[in-house]
Amino acid sequence: MTLTIYSILNYTFICSYWILTIIIIIRVLIKRRTVSSFMAWLLTIYIVPFMGIILYLLCGESNLGKKRSLRSKIAQSTSIRRIQELKNHKHIFSNKNSKIASSLFKLCELRQGIGALKGNQIQLFKKIDNTLASLIKDIDLAKHNIDMVFYIWEPGGLVDHIVTKLIIAAQRGVKCRLILDSVGCINFFNSSYPKILKKAGINIAEALHINLLRIFFRRMDLRQHRKMILIDNHIAYTGSMNMVDPKLFKQNIGVGQWIDIMIRIDGPATTVMRIIFEFDWEIETGEHIVPVLSSSQHLMQQKTTLISTGHTIQIIPSGPGFPEGIIHQVLITSLYKARKQLIITTPYLVPSDDLLYAICAAAQRGVKVHIIIPKNNDSVLVNWASRAFFSELLDAGVLIHRFQKGLLHVKSILIDHQLSLIGTVNLDVRSIWLNFEITLLIDSKLFNKDLEKIQLDYIAHSKLIDAQKWSKRPYWKRIIERLFYFFSPLL
Known part of the structure; x- marks a missing residue:
C-alpha cells in the first residue's frame, strides 16, 4: 500500500514537472526572441530542472503586471494626443539634417510618430560636480515644476545639497515629483529621506516596487533605468549620471570613482522628455499630470526666442509601452x-x-x-x-x-x-x-x-x-x- 502511494506521488510529480516544462517551452516558442536567447533559455530549462523554470517565470518575459499594463495603455493614448499637439508647431521640427542622420531620423519618426527637434541649446558636463552646481542654480530659479527620474539616488555628500534645494523649492510652491527605482534606490528608501521629502510636499513614486507575493506575476528585474531632470518645461538634464556623490558612491568595491557625463538642454526637445516623464508617472501612480502650460502655450512662448543653434535632437525612449526594439x-x-x-x-x-x-x-x-x-x-x-x-x-x-x-x-x-x-x-x-x-x-x-x-x-x-x-x-x-x-x- 505504501509503495503504491509512493508510486502514485512519484508519477504525479514527474507528470507535473513535464507538463510545466512543456507549457514553459511553448511560452518560450511563442514569444519572439533572438535564436541565441531562445537556445539559452531552452538549455537552462533542461540543464537545471525546476530552477530553469523558476528563472524563466522570474525574468523570461517583459511583464509589467496587470495594473501597470492597464495604466500603460491609458498613458499611451495621452502621449499620442500630446505628440499630435506638438506636430502643429512645424517651426520646431528639423527638415535639413546631415546625410548620416537623415535616414535615422526618418526611422525614429516612423516608429515613434515624432521627428527630430531643432533649436536646442546644449551644454555638456564631464564632471558630476559641475552638473550638480548647474542643477542647483536651475532649481533655485524654478517657478512651476521640478521632475526627476533616477535609477540610483544615494544620500550623502553633494546629493544632500540637492535635497535641501528641492525642499526649499517645494516650500515656495514649486511642484516637485521624483520617480525612483525601487531596487537602485533601496538605500534611499531605507533612509529617513522619503519621510523628510514627503513632509516638505515632494511627491515620490517608488518605481517597479519589489513584491515577493507577486514575484511570478511581474518581471522583477525590469527596472526604471532612465536618468532625467525636467525644470519648468523648458530645461532638461539627461545622461549617464545617477543622483550620487562620486566621491562617496561604492568606494568599497575597488573600482574607483564613477565617471559620467550629463547634458543640459534648453529648447523644444524638453517638451518630448516631459511627455516621457508624464507617461512614467502615470504608470506608477495612476495620476494624470496636467501641465502648468500646455505644449502649445509653451512652444508659442519659445517661438520668439528659438534660434538656429545647429543642435538637432531626436529623443528615443525605450522599454515597455514604447516601440519594441x-x-x-x-x-x-x-x-x-x-x-x-x-x-x-x-x-x-x-x-x-x-x-x-x-x-x-x-x-x-x-x-x-x-x-x-x-x-x-x-x-x-x-x-x-x-x-x-x-x-x-x-x-x-x-x-x-x-x-x-x-x-x-x-x-x-x-x-x-x-x-x-x-x-x-x-x-x-x-x-x-x-x-x-x-x-x-x-x-x-x-x-x-x-x-x-x-x-x-x-x-x-x-x-x-x-x-x-x-x-x-x-x-x-x-x-x-x-x-x-x-x-x-x-x-
Missing part, C-alpha cells in the same frame, strides 16, 4: 552608417550578435573603431562575459581601450564626428531590450566636437589591449569567459 534598430543602423570613425564608450559590453557583427563589419570596411570600457567593473558577471567578445573584436581590427582612472559609466557612440547617441543605454541585452531607458540622437558637428574631446581624453587615460597578448591568456580564463558568455543573452 527601437533602440536596437537605431544602434544597428548607426553603426552601419559609419564611414570614417566610431568611438564607443560603455561600462557593460555584452552585445547581441547583430551589434557585434555591425561593430566588426565597420572595422573590416576601414572604419577606425574605438571601444572604451572600464578596466574594473562593478558587475563580476558582466566583467567576465564581456571578455568573451574581445577576441572577435580584436581580430576584426577594433581597438579596445581599458580606462584606468575609475569606473567609466558613460554610454555614448560618436559616428564620423557628426552624429552621436548619448543616454542611459548600456551595450547589453538588459538595456537594449528590457529596461526603461532614454537615448538622445544628436546631429551637430559643433556639439560632437566637444564630445570627441572628452572621449579622446578617456582614451589617453586607458590601456590598449594587445591582440597578440590577449590571444595568449591562460585557458582557465577562457573557460570562465565562455561559461559567462553562455548566459550573456540573459544578462
Whole structure:
C-alpha cells in the first residue's frame, strides 16, 4: 500500500514537472526572441530542472503586471494626443539634417510618430560636480515644476545639497515629483529621506516596487533605468549620471570613482522628455499630470526666442509601452552608417550578435573603431562575459581601450564626428531590450566636437589591449569567459 502511494506521488510529480516544462517551452516558442536567447533559455530549462523554470517565470518575459499594463495603455493614448499637439508647431521640427542622420531620423519618426527637434541649446558636463552646481542654480530659479527620474539616488555628500534645494523649492510652491527605482534606490528608501521629502510636499513614486507575493506575476528585474531632470518645461538634464556623490558612491568595491557625463538642454526637445516623464508617472501612480502650460502655450512662448543653434535632437525612449526594439534598430543602423570613425564608450559590453557583427563589419570596411570600457567593473558577471567578445573584436581590427582612472559609466557612440547617441543605454541585452531607458540622437558637428574631446581624453587615460597578448591568456580564463558568455543573452 505504501509503495503504491509512493508510486502514485512519484508519477504525479514527474507528470507535473513535464507538463510545466512543456507549457514553459511553448511560452518560450511563442514569444519572439533572438535564436541565441531562445537556445539559452531552452538549455537552462533542461540543464537545471525546476530552477530553469523558476528563472524563466522570474525574468523570461517583459511583464509589467496587470495594473501597470492597464495604466500603460491609458498613458499611451495621452502621449499620442500630446505628440499630435506638438506636430502643429512645424517651426520646431528639423527638415535639413546631415546625410548620416537623415535616414535615422526618418526611422525614429516612423516608429515613434515624432521627428527630430531643432533649436536646442546644449551644454555638456564631464564632471558630476559641475552638473550638480548647474542643477542647483536651475532649481533655485524654478517657478512651476521640478521632475526627476533616477535609477540610483544615494544620500550623502553633494546629493544632500540637492535635497535641501528641492525642499526649499517645494516650500515656495514649486511642484516637485521624483520617480525612483525601487531596487537602485533601496538605500534611499531605507533612509529617513522619503519621510523628510514627503513632509516638505515632494511627491515620490517608488518605481517597479519589489513584491515577493507577486514575484511570478511581474518581471522583477525590469527596472526604471532612465536618468532625467525636467525644470519648468523648458530645461532638461539627461545622461549617464545617477543622483550620487562620486566621491562617496561604492568606494568599497575597488573600482574607483564613477565617471559620467550629463547634458543640459534648453529648447523644444524638453517638451518630448516631459511627455516621457508624464507617461512614467502615470504608470506608477495612476495620476494624470496636467501641465502648468500646455505644449502649445509653451512652444508659442519659445517661438520668439528659438534660434538656429545647429543642435538637432531626436529623443528615443525605450522599454515597455514604447516601440519594441527601437533602440536596437537605431544602434544597428548607426553603426552601419559609419564611414570614417566610431568611438564607443560603455561600462557593460555584452552585445547581441547583430551589434557585434555591425561593430566588426565597420572595422573590416576601414572604419577606425574605438571601444572604451572600464578596466574594473562593478558587475563580476558582466566583467567576465564581456571578455568573451574581445577576441572577435580584436581580430576584426577594433581597438579596445581599458580606462584606468575609475569606473567609466558613460554610454555614448560618436559616428564620423557628426552624429552621436548619448543616454542611459548600456551595450547589453538588459538595456537594449528590457529596461526603461532614454537615448538622445544628436546631429551637430559643433556639439560632437566637444564630445570627441572628452572621449579622446578617456582614451589617453586607458590601456590598449594587445591582440597578440590577449590571444595568449591562460585557458582557465577562457573557460570562465565562455561559461559567462553562455548566459550573456540573459544578462
